[in-house]
Amino acid sequence: GAGVSQSPRYKVAKRGQDVALRCDPISGHVSLFWYQQALGQGPEFLTYFQNEAQLDKSGLPSDRFFAERPEGSVSTLKIQRTQQEDSAVYLCASSLGTGGTEAFFGQGTRLTVV
């Protein structure tokens, strides 16, 4: 596609439910990032993939968070046993090379845990 596509745009989950958020990066982009954006804050790094390899997951807040990119294209961020503090916008970004500073962001998935 022309840009980074994320789905769903909005997700409401009951506390304790598992959720899966999808990211379709720009075709051919090597680098893929997940960021978490709380209300009124800037995006915070979660994890980074270079093709299918997850090279940095230091930003994942707990072991309830898991991300994968098995074929080096589409990525899924999974949150198990959601908590209220997980409520945020989850942004996916991709970039062409491994330097990746000029990243293109998707519209994000707004997750609300009730």
Next chain:
Amino acid sequence: GQQLNQSPQSMFIQEGEDVSMNCTSSSIFNTWLWYKQDPGEGPVLLIALYKAGELTSNGRLTAQFGITRKDSFLNISASIPSDVGIYFCAGHDRGSTLGRLYFGRGTQLTVWP
């Protein structure tokens, strides 16, 4: 982790006025970027800066990479209503994950017609 201080937190200006916002960090960055985020959308890259002292323009926007490599500013000249949104600075540290960005808390810009 890296700390980015972005100011001001919000600005209310009249159409046609110039705007200036800045960002400082606790440590050195080798790249500074400025993004704009509209409600319900992801951040959109406005300007990227790669060298200390670099001054770059993109239409009515001008940004500079500070000499100390710990700061950057963004100027918007002759503001128009569509400039409304949240502006974020972001920095990249060469010692971090390739491409990982550290973001400021944003400057909310409101433009009155």
